[in-house]
Amino acid sequence: MLVRNLTLRRGRNLVRATLVLATLAFGPGAPARAGDAIFPPGSRFGFEPPADMTLSRRFSGFERKEGGATVSVVELPPNAFAELVSGFTDANLLSQGFAVEKREEIKIGDNEGMLYTGEQPADPNASAPAIRKWILVVGAPSVTGLVIAQALPDAETEDSMRRMVTGVSLRPALTLDQQVDALPFRIADLAGFRPVRVLAGNSVLLTQGPKDQMQNLEQPILVLAQAVQQPPTAEQRDGFARAALASNQTLKDFVIERAQSYRSNGVDWHEIVARAVDQPTNMPVVVSQTIRFNPDGYLRALGVVREDQRTGVLAKFRELVDSVQLK
Numbered sequence: 542m543l544v545r546n547l548t549l550r551r552g553r554n555l556v557r558a559t560l561v562l563a564t565l566a567f568g569p570g571a572p573a574r575a576g577d578a579i580f581p582p583g584s585r586f587g588f589e590p591p592a593d594m595t596l597s598r599r600f601s602g603f604e605r606k607e608g609g610a611t612v613s614v615v616e617l618p619p620n621a622f623a624e625l626v627s628g629f630t631d632a633n634l635l636s637q638g639f640a641v642e643k644r645e646e647i648k649i650g651d652n653e654g655m656l657y658t659g660e661q662p663a664d665p666n667a668s669a670p671a672i673r674k675w676i677l678v679v680g681a682p683s684v685t686g687l688v689i690a691q692a693l694p695d696a697e698t699e700d701s702m703r704r705m706v707t708g709v710s711l712r713p714a715l716t717l718d719q720q721v722d723a724l725p726f727r728i729a730d731l732a733g734f735r736p737v738r739v740l741a742g743n744s745v746l747l748t749q750g751p752k753d754q755m756q757n758l759e760q761p762i763l764v765l766a767q768a769v770q771q772p773p774t775a776e777q778r779d780g781f782a783r784a785a786l787a788s789n790q791t792l793k794d795f796v797i798e799r800a801q802s803y804r805s806n807g808v809d810w811h812e813i814v815a816r817a818v819d820q821p822t823n824m825p826v827v828v829s830q831t832i833r834f835n836p837d838g839y840l841r842a843l844g845v846v847r848e849d850q851r852t853g854v855l856a857k858f859r860e861l862v863d864s865v866q867l868k
Contacts, residue, residue: 578710579603583723583742586614586679586686587710591701598725599769601742603705609696612705615687615741622680625687626655629676634659639674649709652681656707661691670694675706683714721745725767726840730864732857734763743767749857757822761846761854763861769838775809778802778834782811785841786830792817792845795828805863809834814855816848827851829858833865840865 578587581601590603590612597604602613617625631641634657641659648654654677661672672691679686690706715723720739734747743766750760773781779802787795797815804810813830829844842865844858 578708580710580712581614581742582725583715583720583739584614585616585684585712585714586688587712588612588614588705589708590705591697594697594705605692605696607696610690610692610702612688612690612702614689614709617685617687619681619683619685621685621687622653622678625678625685629655629657629678634676638662639676647677647707649677649679649707650711652679652711654679654707658703673699673702675702677706677709679709679711681711684711686711724868726765726865726867728765728861728865730860732860732864734761734857734861740766747861749854758819758824758826758845758847761844761850761858763842763844763858765840765842765862765865767838767840767867772834772836772839775802778809778811778832782813782830782832785832786813786815786828786843789828789843791820792826792828793820794818812859819845824848827855829855831859831862833862835867840867 577589579590579596580587581596581603584601588603593607594603594605594610594612597611597613600611600613601615602611604611634641638661639657639659640662641657643658645656645658646653647656657676659674661674663669663671670693672693675688675690677686677688679688686709688706688709690702692702717736717739721736723742724739724745725743731747734749736745736747737753738746740746745765747763747765748755748760752760755762779800783797783800795815795817797813800811800813802809802811811832811834813828815828815830817826817828818824819826825848826845827848829842831842833840842858842862844855846854
């Protein structure tokens, strides 16, 4: 999904997007330590997890080795704190499957925080039990942290989860190079692109051109994201790739020019090139989506360029993607 600026008008969408992390299924990069805190690769937020929780390979955070408990963290712009707190009403959270029992203003070091405690109610039509949940929003001068924790009954105690969430530590901002180095993949050939922003510890936004902040798609952009989850079977991959492309909320009116599966250097790939319309600007664009399928997940690359700038750019997208090496 392409990154959008946060606005108060999108408060409900922000609530919905951030709570997507809470739907991660229960089931390593090298951790950085500061004192007793362990920081997920590339993250400014560190935790002291219980002995049975380790760094996750699926998201920025931790999960219980035997399954049943997760703690994830997302970094957002500093102005997101007020937007999240105002948007996290009981009604909004309940609509996303989180019934709030208690909300508390707390201090995280010198920074303000709001802690929400509650549960995802049991589904009366299924055998799944209620899930305990904690959401912490941390507001610092340079960053907002969103921590989402959840645990099945008997997986972790209430005290251990609350202690882990409220004991979060914040370290100074990492340089962009440090964040890129912490990604679970490396890019051997940037093909004229450069990284602009690292997202969630497993994704990077790149562009071709001098501007970091772009309006009207002035420059081509490319997002690389790794997902560690069961990949689709060979028969499902074309449908999976088309559904992934269509799910993009900033583009519409897709017209596929080509879609193909292929094998290169012992790796299975799927590539789609399509024309589309950028919804915010109504501008015609060309989209290149390449997915590399691995035994334990997949790497997805999504490139977007204005239609009048497409000459030569699709080849550069492909050159960069072909050079990506998993760590």
